[in-house]
Amino acid sequence: xxxxxxxxxxxxMGSFCEVQLYAKSRIDxxxxxxxxxxxxxxxxxxxxxxxxxxxxxxxxxxxSQRLGVKxxxxxKALFDHxxxxxxxxxxxxxxxxxVLNYIWDFSSxxxxxxxxxxxxxxxxxxxxxxxxxxxxxxPANMQIDFGGxxxxxxxDSAAKIARGLGVQHGLVNLGGxxxxxxxxxxxxxxxxxxxxPKEDKSLMAKIDLLEGGLASSGDYERFFMHDGKxxxxxxxPKTGWPCAGLRAVSVAxxxxxxxxxxxxxxxxxxxxxxxxxxxxxxxxxxxxDSEENIGGVGLKT
Numbered sequence: 001x002x003x004x005x006x007x008x009x010x011x012x013m014g015s016f017c018e019v020q021l022y023a024k025s026r027i028d029x030x031x032x033x034x035x036x037x038x039x040x041x042x043x044x045x046x047x048x049x050x051x052x053x054x055x056x057x058x059x060x061x062x063x064s065q066r067l068g069v070k071x072x073x074x075x076k077a078l079f080d081h082x083x084x085x086x087x088x089x090x091x092x093x094x095x096x097x098x099v100l101n102y103i104w105d106f107s108s109x110x111x112x113x114x115x116x117x118x119x120x121x122x123x124x125x126x127x128x129x130x131x132x133x134x135x136x137x138x139p140a141n142m143q144i145d146f147g148g149x150x151x152x153x154x155x156d157s158a159a160k161i162a163r164g165l166g167v168q169h170g171l172v173n174l175g176g177x178x179x180x181x182x183x184x185x186x187x188x189x190x191x192x193x194x195x196x197p198k199e200d201k202s203l204m205a206k207i208d209l210l211e212g213g214l215a216s217s218g219d220y221e222r223f224f225m226h227d228g229k230x231x232x233x234x235x236x237p238k239t240g241w242p243c244a245g246l247r248a249v250s251v252a253x254x255x256x257x258x259x260x261x262x263x264x265x266x267x268x269x270x271x272x273x274x275x276x277x278x279x280x281x282x283x284x285x286x287x288x289d290s291e292e293n294i295g296g297v298g299l300k301t
Contacts, residue, residue, distance in 0.1 A: 003169070003185070008033045012040045013048075013151050015175025021162070022169035022185060032165050036158040036172065043157065047078075047150045049098060049143070056144055064140030071136050078146060078153065079131070085149075085261045086126040092268040093261065097237035098145025099123050104242075106233050117240035124237045152215050152260035155179035159213075159256075171209075179213040179256040194250045198292050204248070205286040205296065213256025217263040218248030218288075234267050245271040247292065252284040259283070 003022040006029035010017050019036055023029035046055045055075065062069035071079070085093040099120055103112040123142050130137045138144075151174050158172045159179035170181030171190050178192055189208035196204040197218055207214055219232035219242075232242040249266045253259035262281050266274040271290055278285045278296070286296035 013044050018173045020171045039161050040154050043154045047146045049145050060143045063138040063142050068135040068137035089265040093265050094126050094237040097124050099143050100235045121240050152177050152256040155256040177215045177256050180209050180211050183210040197248045207252050212254045213259050214252045215256050215260035215263050216250040217267045243268050246274045246287050248288040250286050
């Protein structure tokens with residue numbers, strides 16, 4: 001019996017998600033998707049800062065406690081990845097910067113005062129965290145936000161689970177972050193369209209993937225205009241003000257997690273530095289600059 005493509009969609013991590021699998025029957029495919037959805041739900045419950053019962057909330061509550069908090073191996077690996085991102089971005093990709101969301105409200109379009117920002121800045125800085133054996137110690141009022149990492153990590157994790165269940169050809173899409181389970185039959189690539197932020201329903205580029213993942217970062221979904229100035233939701237943890245570099249970036253890499261961090265680091269840097277960073281990565285990428293010009297390498301435009 002030949003395998004054919006089966007598609008399943010669901011909501012998770014605040015996003016539309018879709019899994020495409022080649023399977024003999026829809027029943028077989030559904031069992032795999034159930035395991036994938038359960039894994040994504042597990043990670044969302046564990047790492048969402050919006051849930052009172054999440055492990056991230058436990059971590060944030062532990063700030064200033066003398067005994068700190070015990071960190072498991074999975075969480076330690078995420079912290080190690082976050083440290084690499086922090087170092088490679090010269091401190092601009094910082095998982096302790098989530099506290100800025102308390103003063104930047106993108107639903108009310110309110111610009112905070114410099115005084116409000118100055119009050120928050122001392123609570124930011126990955127280097128203020130300390131790890132001893134398997135415990136994390138965090139200064140008072142600091143917070144962790146894995147939002148910039150966990151969706152890409154979940155996509156990789158879902159692909160790994162599907163491979164473990166014997167799937168050879170499939171694709172996971174978590175709100176525009178993709179992980180390949182295996183190429184399409186006959187070693188054919190998956191062609192992924194990268195949305196054009198400027199024009200609805202049009203594409204900025206197409207990227208062919210046989211393996212690995214693709215992640216996107218951009219300010220086109222969350223920004224506001226105030227007194228003729230554009231404010232991006234991607235905030236600079238050093239100044240407390242929005243970044244004003246590239247408008248959108250998509251990157252393909254061996255893992256969706258790697259693609260995501262390369263894309264985000266390009267977004268938080270100054271525009272020309274971001275473009276150089278993408279070129280130096282030698283990874284297939286596409287970007288839109290502040291003038292809405294499109295550039296990149298390794299793509300089918």
